[in-house]
Amino acid sequence: MFQANLTSVTVFFFLGFSHYPNAEVIIFVLCLLMYLTTLLGNIILISVSVLDSRLHTPMYFFLSNLSFLDIWYTSSALTPMLANFVAGKNTISFSGCAAQMYFSLAMGSTECVLLSLMAYDRYVAICNPLRYPIIMNKRVCVQIAAGSWVTGCFTALVETVSVLQLSLCGNSIINHFTCEILAVLKLVCGDTSKVEFIMLVISVLLLPMPMLLVCISYGFIVSSIVRISSVDGRSKAFSTCAAHLTVVVLFYGIALSMYLKPSAVDSQEIDKFMALVYGGLTPMLNPIIYSLRNKEVKAVMKKLLMRIISII
Numbered sequence: 001m002f003q004a005n006l007t008s009v010t011v012f013f014f015l016g017f018s019h020y021p022n023a024e025v026i027i028f029v030l031c032l033l034m035y036l037t038t039l040l041g042n043i044i045l046i047s048v049s050v051l052d053s054r055l056h057t058p059m060y061f062f063l064s065n066l067s068f069l070d071i072w073y074t075s076s077a078l079t080p081m082l083a084n085f086v087a088g089k090n091t092i093s094f095s096g097c098a099a100q101m102y103f104s105l106a107m108g109s110t111e112c113v114l115l116s117l118m119a120y121d122r123y124v125a126i127c128n129p130l131r132y133p134i135i136m137n138k139r140v141c142v143q144i145a146a147g148s149w150v151t152g153c154f155t156a157l158v159e160t161v162s163v164l165q166l167s168l169c170g171n172s173i174i175n176h177f178t179c180e181i182l183a184v185l186k187l188v189c190g191d192t193s194k195v196e197f198i199m200l201v202i203s204v205l206l207l208p209m210p211m212l213l214v215c216i217s218y219g220f221i222v223s224s225i226v227r228i229s230s231v232d233g234r235s236k237a238f239s240t241c242a243a244h245l246t247v248v249v250l251f252y253g254i255a256l257s258m259y260l261k262p263s264a265v266d267s268q269e270i271d272k273f274m275a276l277v278y279g280g281l282t283p284m285l286n287p288i289i290y291s292l293r294n295k296e297v298k299a300v301m302k303k304l305l306m307r308i309i310s311i312i
Contacts, residue, residue, distance in 0.1 A: 038284040062114065066115075110149050123220055171187045180271070225238055
């Protein structure tokens with residue numbers, strides 16, 4: 001589909017962290033631990049949300065979607081790097097690079113939209129508790145999740161096609177550990193202003209605008225919490241939002257620093273380490289944050305663990 005518009009480049013080479021040969025093994029071990037923890041934590045979160053009927057609520061439906069996104073995002077970003085390290089090579093085919101770029105963008109973009117809509121869910125739950133079951137019914141929840149997925153997958157397709165249609169001038173060395181779109185764009189010769197404009201528009205649509213929705217939602221939430229007379233009531237209301245707000249700050253903060261930083265700030269080494277945090281650390285922390293701050297999840301996990309122990 002894209003190959004006709006490219007030069008003879010069919011294989012890409014990653015520089016990865018070759019500039020830090022003494023740290024490569026440490027980085028590999030840390031990435032492996034992050035990946036395994038991400039898989040375990042998110043699979044557990046999905047499992048408890050599905051297996052226990054008490055968690056069949058909109059919030060846990062969205063959490064399951066978020067965990068599924070994190071698994072796919074981390075797998076697309078870290079698995080090829082880990083496999084290349086074990087195999088002793090740093091290459092990827094053109095089609096593999098295209099697929100990796102697309103899935104990373106699609107999962108990240110979908111999460112941007114989903115997190116903002118989860119803030120709306122929290123707004124309805126706290127500001128309109130009596131109407132919450134009616135407003136956030138099953139059909140609406142499915143539509144919200146589907147809309148997030150469609151938006152993320154479509155914008156990722158637009159960005160991926162836009163970049164891979166450009167001529168790469170025979171340069172096949174990517175100064176990154178993955179086919180990150182900004183790193184691949186640096187290989188392009190000729191005018192890239194059109195693609196950069198497309199990426200800027202999509203970045204604004206998927207970062208500042210969802211963040212604005214989050215801020216508006218939490219503005220109403222804080223206003224409602226302050227009006228609650230009892231201390232226990234305020235504490236309970238805040239605890240239902242604290243985990244989501246923590247994930248939002250972590251996710252959007254790192255994404256903004258990566259994709260909307262000033263053009264004068266250009267450091268490939270910093271970008272690579274930021275990508276590790278964005279693609280490895282954040283998905284790993286999400287289930288931990290939600291589990292540690294959520295009494296319902298901890299109670300269900302304890303119940304399932306006791307059931308497993310009794311069977312053994």
